[in-house]
Amino acid sequence: MTDFYDITGLLTEEQRMIRDTVRNFVTSEVLPIIEEHNQAMTFPMELIPKIGALGLLGPTLPEKYGCAGLDSIAYGLINQELERGDSSIRSFSSVQSSLVMYPIFAYGNEEQRMKWLPRLASGNAVGCFGLTEPDHGSDPGGMVTMAKKVSGGYNLNGAKMWITNGTISDVAVVWAKVDSDDSKSIRGFLVEKGMKGFTAPEMKGKYSLRASVTSELVFQDVFVPEENMLPNVQGLKGPLGCLTQARYGISWGAVGAAIACYESSVEYAKSRIQFGKPIASFQLVQAKLAEMLTEITKAQLLCLRLGQLKNEGKMKPAHVSMAKRNNVAMALDIARVARDIHGANGILGEYPIMRHMANLESVKTYEGTHDIHTLVLGQEITGIAAYE
């Protein structure tokens, strides 16, 4: 496994065991089936109970909710290993952990936590996160989904788009603007499968994240009872707080995809013979491999330090923006160069390259586009928000 600077040596025994366990799981359970699902554009539903039993869902939350209580570096390593398999699997787990279980834990009350967290942790329930709308992506504050106060709850109308896990979800954490006499703020609602007027059609025809379910969420006069509103947060900081958690995981995940492309490239370059010798003996190929390893190592160190800051409670959203922005772009660049090294074979499903490359195109613009993260850093440096 690619670890040029012995980052393993900086991990605790538990962190190493967790990484190796997830790595073995991905090698045995994900890699043999993922290409078939990618081609067929299906999510491997059979993995959900296994992922739950392993404890990969909401792993940083406390044991009382059926979770493992891990630190942030262990959580990062889980994401790295899952995305070495496929961004779709990492997306499934990121969404469930950081965008569904985290807000229920952080913004929900104890009844909501006890009702949902154990089921979501075991994989007996699946969740999704509805923030982005067809016309509001980078600017989520412009959302038009409305929750009108009615007797005993809220009447929800609107639509969300690009929602991972939507169609297969039992619960959706939906952000909507409240329309009542005393409030117009953004609030989170737990919208349950089967609620009248709620549908979640799957989006078809993707060239990316093909082994992931991507959906629309449509709300037509959906009555959401009062007790399904998340009581402990108001405003855009609610969903943005979740996204910081998820982006943190993506920063690590991208490294996993890059490692998969790099390792395949090394192996291919050493075994592919042209002009009577392995292509690994040519300077142009060696330069590509040296660049890949350098970028991966830098990204690994960025992740590790980010994890330390998160563990110490010192991590700022702009720290995460830097890592997400850098690491995803790095992984996408590596996937493209890996495609060159693999020649024509690079486009085949037999190798993981094109699958990772296509996936990373989504990862680059979801959870805050590359450009928006650039502007977040710009704002951090200058104090001036260029996107407002």
Add this chain to the structure above:
Amino acid sequence: MKIIVCVSHVPDTTTKINLGADGKNIDPAGVKFILNPYDEFAVEEALKLREKNTGEVIAISVGSDAAKEAIRQALAMGADKGILVKGEKSDSFSVAEMLAEAIKPIGADLILLGKQSIDFDGMEMAPMLSELLDLPAATVVVGLAIEGTNVTAEKEVEGGKEIISLSLPCIISAQKGLNDPRYPSLPNIMKAKSKPIEEISGSPASGRTSIIKMDKPEKKRVNKIIKAEGNPQGAAIELVKLLHEEAKVL
């Protein structure tokens, strides 16, 4: 039911091995060690038996502090406690002696272990323990059923299978196929941290064999390309000749 599982800490099969300066050992620097894969079958079987009959699963290993990692892995899978016998592993017999000495006072109903460790591949441990502890053993087992004290073990033999009957207490060595070892769940990995590992000193055993020298395989497989330009017939003849005389597959 008190079950002991003997676990070994071995180099990962995918790791790159280099020889130490004395040429009699591998250089452990940079080598990733894992729980011996055959021992994983033994741990899984022990956990299944405990889940069915209640009781206790104790993972035991001989070696240095590093071997605690293998014990910790067994604890993360679900074993209740660990024992590390600290001692110099000079050969299989010395390990067997130290294991037997540690196992004897525990009074286990069942001793499980992998059929072999993938480092030295001796396949000697179960028969040696059987002699030293004076207990019946069934080796290379792919099926196990226990009713009261009656044990039925199944092993694969050339062209068929063999069913062996023995009684508790006994020793069983596990072969691939016995079960499907569980992954240690992340909550269990965290819990393993607080499970006890008792450390005892093994009597320094002299061993009965010694390694004179270790060598790496001389050369890796080489690929050969036969150029066919202008003379495909000659190339085909050359290929058949090489397959017949060098590769010896024809």
